[in-house]
Amino acid sequence: MSNLHTHMQYNDPLTIIARKGDAVDPYVDRTDSLPVINSMITLLEIPSSTDKVVISGFVEIDQHVYEKKQKLAENEFLVHYGMGTIQFHPSQEGRVHLCRYKGRGLIMYPASRIYAMITRNPDVIKTLQDFIEESQRKLDETQLAMERVEEVIQQSIDQTGQARRATDHANQAADEAIEAANRAKDAYQTTRLVYKSPVSDLRELRDTYPFPEIGWTVQTYKDGKRYRYDGNNWIEIDLFGQNLQVVNPYRDGLMSVAEHLKLNEIPLEVQDRVIVFCKESYVFQEVIGVVAPFPFHGEILDVKGFCGVYGETETEIRIEKSRDLINWVDIMESPLEFNALAHVDNKKAKFSNKQVSAGDLFRIQIIKAGLDIQHLTIQLTIRT
Structure with a gap:
C-alpha cells in the first residue's frame, strides 16, 4: 500500500501518494499512450529516475547534455523526473507515443492553490476552490427554488x-349513448363487402387503392387471396382456388412440371465472403495485413469496423490491395473513420475500386490512430 504524505502546516495541504520502491511496496509498471501537446507529454504518474522512461524509436538524453546544446533532435526526449x-x-x-516506466506515485494539488486571474486592474484572482464553493452555493439556491x-x-x-373528475362524470352519460350508436354502426360495417377490380399482389393493392373505405x-390474382379493408388494415378473408394442387416433378399444379424442373436447374452462384483484419491491444499508426491471397473473383460489397475500447480522438483507416506484396494500391475513395468515443465506424467509407481478382492480397x-483505441476488427465483405 502506498504511503500518503501531507504537509499539515497548511490548511489545504499538498498531497503526495508515493510508493517506497521496496519488495513490500514496489514501483508499478506503467504503460501510458499519450499525445504530445506544446512539445510535452505529462505522464499519469511520477516516473522512477533509476528505471528510466522507455519510448520505442526514441533516445532519452540527460539534463546536462540538454543544457549544453539547448535543443532536442527529432528522435530524442528529455524527462523531468520531479x-x-x-x-x-x-x-x-x-x-501519440507509448511511454513505459515504473510509477512512483502522484502529486495532488488542492483546489485552493489553483488560481485564475479575473481582472488586471487591480489584480484580482480567484482560486478553483472559490469557483467550487460559489457553484455549490448557486446549486443550493436553485434547489430551494x-x-x-x-x-x-x-x-x-x-x-x-x-x-377533471367533475368533467368525467358529466361526459360518462354522453359516452354511453354514443357507444350504443357505434355498436349499431360497427355491426353494419363489419359485414359490408364492396368489390373492386383485382390487382396482382398486395403491394399493387396498396398503390392502386391508397385511400380505401x-x-x-379486392382479389390478388397472383396468389388468389382476397382482402377486405376494415378501416385500418387490409385483412385477408379467403383464398380463391384453395383446392389447386402445388406442382411436383410428376404432376402439373400452379405451374407446369417443365417449368418446375427448369427452375430447379438454376444454380445459386452468388455468395458473400468475408475477410477479417484484427489487432488486439493498442492500435497505432501501422499496417495490418492478410498474407494469404483471396482465391475468388468478386466485388467489394461493404466494409465495417469495430473496436473493443473506443479512442478518445478520431481514427482513420485505408484499405490497400496488392498482387506481389511489394506494390500496394489504395482502393478507398474516402477512408473508414471512427469518431471519438465511438465503438463502430461512421459508415462514410467509399471505394474507388471495388473489383477483386483471384490472388489479390x-x-x-x-493513417490516424485514436488516443487509447484498442481491440480493432475490420470486416471486408466480397460478393463472389
Whole structure:
C-alpha cells in the first residue's frame, strides 16, 4: 500500500501518494499512450529516475547534455523526473507515443492553490476552490427554488384533478349513448363487402387503392387471396382456388412440371465472403495485413469496423490491395473513420475500386490512430 504524505502546516495541504520502491511496496509498471501537446507529454504518474522512461524509436538524453546544446533532435526526449513530464522536438507535436516506466506515485494539488486571474486592474484572482464553493452555493439556491416550484405545481395538479373528475362524470352519460350508436354502426360495417377490380399482389393493392373505405374487397390474382379493408388494415378473408394442387416433378399444379424442373436447374452462384483484419491491444499508426491471397473473383460489397475500447480522438483507416506484396494500391475513395468515443465506424467509407481478382492480397493502413483505441476488427465483405 502506498504511503500518503501531507504537509499539515497548511490548511489545504499538498498531497503526495508515493510508493517506497521496496519488495513490500514496489514501483508499478506503467504503460501510458499519450499525445504530445506544446512539445510535452505529462505522464499519469511520477516516473522512477533509476528505471528510466522507455519510448520505442526514441533516445532519452540527460539534463546536462540538454543544457549544453539547448535543443532536442527529432528522435530524442528529455524527462523531468520531479514533475513527471517529457519534452520532445517540435516535430512530434500532436503525435501519440507509448511511454513505459515504473510509477512512483502522484502529486495532488488542492483546489485552493489553483488560481485564475479575473481582472488586471487591480489584480484580482480567484482560486478553483472559490469557483467550487460559489457553484455549490448557486446549486443550493436553485434547489430551494425548484422545491417551491414543485409545491406550486402539485397544488395545480390537485386542482386540475378535481376539475377533471367533475368533467368525467358529466361526459360518462354522453359516452354511453354514443357507444350504443357505434355498436349499431360497427355491426353494419363489419359485414359490408364492396368489390373492386383485382390487382396482382398486395403491394399493387396498396398503390392502386391508397385511400380505401371500410368494406372495400379486392382479389390478388397472383396468389388468389382476397382482402377486405376494415378501416385500418387490409385483412385477408379467403383464398380463391384453395383446392389447386402445388406442382411436383410428376404432376402439373400452379405451374407446369417443365417449368418446375427448369427452375430447379438454376444454380445459386452468388455468395458473400468475408475477410477479417484484427489487432488486439493498442492500435497505432501501422499496417495490418492478410498474407494469404483471396482465391475468388468478386466485388467489394461493404466494409465495417469495430473496436473493443473506443479512442478518445478520431481514427482513420485505408484499405490497400496488392498482387506481389511489394506494390500496394489504395482502393478507398474516402477512408473508414471512427469518431471519438465511438465503438463502430461512421459508415462514410467509399471505394474507388471495388473489383477483386483471384490472388489479390489485402491489408489495412492505420493513417490516424485514436488516443487509447484498442481491440480493432475490420470486416471486408466480397460478393463472389
